[in-house]
Amino acid sequence: MVEANVIYVLVAREFKKFVRDKSRLISTLVRPLIWLFLVGGGMSRLVTPELGMSYMKFIFPGILGMTILFSSIFSSLSIIWDKEFGMMKEILVAPVSRFSVVIGKALSGTLISVIQTVIILMLFPFLGIKMGLLSICYAVAIAVLLSFCISSLGIIIATFYDSFESFSVIMNFIIMPMFFLSGAMYPVNKLPHVLQVITRINPLTYGVDALKHVLLGDSGIVDFPIVTDISVLAVSSLLFVAAAGFLFERKK
Amino acid sequence: MPIIKVENLVKRFNGLTAVNDISFEVDKGTIFGFLGPNGAGKTTTINILCTLLSPTSGNASIAGHDCKTESSDVRRSIGIVFQDTTLDKDLTAYENLMFHSYLYNVKRSEMKERIHDVLHFIGMYERKNDLVKKFSGGMKRRLEVARGMLHRPGVLFLDEPTLGLDPQTRANLWEFIVELPQKHNVTVFMTTHYMEEAEVCDRIAIIDNGRLIAVDTPDDLKKTLGGDVIYIKSSDNKKARSEIEKMFGLEVSEKDGELFMTCSMGDSCIPEIIRSISDVQSVRLQRPTLNDVFLKMTGKDIREEEMSEGDVFKETIRSHRRRFG
Incomplete structure (x- = not known):
């Protein structure tokens, strides 16, 4: 059973805190900018010829993917913070279904992530990318789907941890590999075969690929048809959210 | 008429028995105290009653609803103030109460009035738009009691409500708690290891090492001496x-x-x-004091609360967040 009041209030809480915390907003926007202009800008001088476009332009969809990855996962990992500092108990003793809590948390992560992504997306004219209103809408729709998928994955991760002590483990073994093995920074087909297999089970790969379709067009750098990207994201979102709901329901 | 019924409740964690075959009943409209040293099984019992844990065996019910099988009905009929604060420090007092009202599906039309009522009741109406992280320990605890009352529960659980508060704040909080049964028609179930605080209870259960040693009124317990x-x-x-x-x-x-x-x-x-x-x-x-009773029944003194290393860490982080958050 999914209760609208629970979902509403969880999303409203997260949104209110997000708007209130200016330093969080700024720091989450600075990360993609550093990658885009400092890493991308520097690398442009080395790798431009092979891609047929500037490296900065090439990684722009990947940077949007990164924004979504970090902001969705961190938003879900706030569950660990809530568990450690008690707020989660208030939610768990309320007469609400665990599944509503999971959906509410996943949608909070989605909302915050999409807001940040849209802000970064608006940089497209500076990178020589042409987008009409329709393609902006497509890009936002993909951002919503990918954010929901990653947020649900984040909730699954959060159910396994009760404290932030393991944060660096999550960072180094899950988040960073997901980012680098997604085709965000370099074409997937340039990777060694073993790593290519990993990119295929990484949902972020499909999100970044879909964004490449919309932002860069069919310039020969996409890996899958867009239908595949969207289907994989949709199916994995459903699987993740169901798994998160199941894991959340467990009682000791 | 009993509103809480516990029968032969047992809870084991990996071979460790936290609650060992306890049974008791709590009458409607009374203040019931659960007394015992740290690690005696008080919080575990509360967690079972409020459906956060399932018992290994035995039964518990609140207002006729089984804690194992009818957890939604149980949750609707209880309010809880946990040992550690469960307020969102980055939201205001009003927003925390609003959050709670939505979780408990309080009617939209009544929400505002109820929140204003409880804020007046705890004397914090003027502070309603302040962030919780600016509040003192006593104010937070009062706000939590208010929040626990917001959805008009039949039973209010208070787990060590005065832990970490200074003596004067503790006294104020007690004045406020003892009024709850008459003013709000609620049964109060509380745990404490401060013996003198347990005196306000109508009935007391003494628990040690997961076993129930005695259940009686404070006066009758003292008479046994x-x-x-x-x-x-x-x-x-x-x-x-x-x-x-x-x-x-x-x-x-x-x-x-x-x-x-x-x-x-x-x-x-x-x-x-x-x-x-x-x-x-x-x-x-x-x-005779309840401490003498405890001493006689268990052969030991109730010890002062000692902070575990984890708690010290959390406390440090909290004060850090208060300062820089």
Whole structure:
């Protein structure tokens, strides 16, 4: 059973805190900018010829993917913070279904992530990318789907941890590999075969690929048809959210 | 009429028995105290009652709803104030109460009025738009009690409600808690390891090592000690001692130059004793405390709360967040 009041209030809480915390907003926007202009800008001088476009332009969809990855996962990992500092108990003793809590948390992560992504997306004219209103809408729709998928994955991760002590483990073994093995920074087909297999089970790969379709067009750098990207994201979102709901329901 | 029923409740964690076959009932509209040292099983019992844990065996029910199988109904009929604060420090007092109202599906039309009512009740209406992280420990605890009452539960659980508060704040909070049953028609179930605080309870259960040792009113528990202790000092203790023993048939002992004896009706005993012995220098009467009861029943003193390493860490982080958050 999914209760609208629970979902509403969880999303409203997260949104209110997000708007209130200016330093969080700024720091989450600075990360993609550093990658885009400092890493991308520097690398442009080395790798431009092979891609047929500037490296900065090439990684722009990947940077949007990164924004979504970090902001969705961190938003879900706030569950660990809530568990450690008690707020989660208030939610768990309320007469609400665990599944509503999971959906509410996943949608909070989605909302915050999409807001940040849209802000970064608006940089497209500076990178020589042409987008009409329709393609902006497509890009936002993909951002919503990918954010929901990653947020649900984040909730699954959060159910396994009760404290932030393991944060660096999550960072180094899950988040960073997901980012680098997604085709965000370099074409997937340039990777060694073993790593290519990993990119295929990484949902972020499909999100970044879909964004490449919309932002860069069919310039020969996409890996899958867009239908595949969207289907994989949709199916994995459903699987993740169901798994998160199941894991959340467990009682000791 | 009992509103909480617990029968043969057992909870084991990996071979460790936290709650060992306890049974008790709590009557509607009363204050019930769960008394015991740390690690006795108080919080585990509360967690089972409020459906956060499932029992290994045994039954528990609240307002006729089984805690295992009807958890939604149980959750609707209870309010809880946990040992550690569960407020969102980055939201205001009002927003925390609003959050709670939505979670408990309070009618949209009543929400505002109810929130204003509880804020007035705890005397924090003027602070409603302040962030919780700016509040003192006592204010937070009051706000949590208010939040627990917001959805008008039948039972309010208070787990160590005064832990970490200064004596004056503790006293204020108690004045406020003892009014709850009459003013809000709620049954209060509380745990504490401060013996003097348990005196306000209508009934007390003493728990140690997961076992229930006694359930009774504070007065009846104290009566099991045999009465008050009278201390007398006279210029000739030896003579006085033999006189008292002869005339009243009481067992008298001597400690630090004072004679002392246990007597069921201390107040009326004193005049008679004074009249019968000569040259009394000082007399004092000591009423038994719940601590004495606990001491007698378990053979040990209830210890002061010691912070575990994890708690120290959390406390540090919290104060850090208060300062920089």
